[in-house]
Amino acid sequence: MNTELKRQIMLDNYSNPFHKETKDKDYIKTNANNISCIDDINLFLKIENDIIIDAYFDGEACAISTSSTSIMLKNIINKNINDVKEYINNFENMIYEKEYNKDILKEALVYDEIYKQENRKTCATLPYEALKKAIAKN
């Protein structure tokens, strides 16, 4: 994927995010924010029989965090918790420049060069923090 295409995918997910909607108490709600920036994202998950059957988010965040959340949601819906854990691991390995399996990351591969911008790694991983909290809560 070239840089221009990656940028376009991020911008598309930022301008028209997938499943950006506040959900009610039927969902597990978790929040992620980080001290060095003002991103503030709520994640809403519905998990049944160890499968994430539905997922939404709301909040205010930068282009990287918002797009990363949007892409993450597309990648986890209808997935088994164990597969999701595997997906999270792979995503984090990519961000932290370790070995990872490209095939399961799909659109999330657009962040494979984010390590070049030290201060934006936490933007890309922010929704994954909320996701990990939600899985732990389940």
Add this chain to the structure above:
Amino acid sequence: MYREDFPMFKQDYIYLDNGATTFKPQIVIDAITDYYCNYSANAHRGDYSISYKVDLEYEGARKKVAEFINADINEVVFNSGSTEGLNTIVSGFFDNLVDPGDEIIISKSEHASNVLPWFRLANKHNLKIVYVPLDANLHITLEGIKSVITSNTKVIALAETTNVVGDIRPIKAICEYAHKNNIFVVVDGAQSTPHKETDVKDSDVDFLVFSGHKMCGPTGIGVLYGKKELLEELDPLILGGGMNESFDSEKEIYLKDIPQRLEAGTPNIAGAIGLGAAIDYLQNIGMDNISIYEQKLKNYLVSKLLEIEHIKIINEEAGSGIVAFNIEGIFSQDVAYYLNKYNVCVRAGNHCAKILKSVTGVKNTVRVSLYFYNTYEEIDSLIELLMDKEKILKEMI
């Protein structure tokens, strides 16, 4: 002008986050280094000559601060900064003074440091927090203050200059009116003392706090000013060495006089000396020159921003060098990240004024905060970068 005095300008930064902290001139760094290299002893231990020199310099710094704000020397307490100062005032003075039902007036554009200590006090003693109404420009007027004063009002606590809206409050008039009604006035000078003349006798404030690092001084040093008779009543929150006269095994404690009573433990000696040097530096330029120049620069920035269609300024009318704005459809932090690629430092966020959004409906902004060392050329570079929205969208990620 002045830029050659600052080592940070050897690097190619356009630094527009002076509300957060300021760069330090070499003479401040030298003063601190001189202490650590040439007379690195403790204070108040004048048994040998280098320690005596510490006392001279430390108390000399206090004198500089006192002259800078037109206070008496024993009305100046060194601490770690505005935040500590406000907490000391709330917990050491007002905690002993308030009764259930008393009212505390603050505003929705205060910094967290001038909100949270009051919230805790209010929760503890069942007090009421009252917000001064903000006018259409988000400014405070004496009329607005009058409209919320009641017979239960105990204290008005306001920043002289706010850190998001950048409006300058009519502190002198507020003090005059408040004092006629037996109301105390606490002023957060974090954003005003570095930028304009401060005269506590003229304004008649009861308490004033400010931070050294926002006025070319070091981090970790700040000042609490209080009228002598009020400081006398302020309970030290920290007890220990340096602040007691004597104590005995019967638990009797005799405290030193102010201000030493309020400076327990080894003080931030290097910080105080550095702040003294910073004050010399600012005095040399002249506080009036600083505020006049910043105002001109700010007007220039605003006039340029107004020409850009996709920019919305939140505080066009502010009297200080603070400008908060947003670019339509772009999250403020993305603007800051984009500018950072060009070594332009601005702040994005709510700037610790988290309740302001309930008035403005705007949660986050990009904030430019100027100081006397910023230039028209820097503003031109900033404007150039903000002009092209497509470029921002393209380069922000």
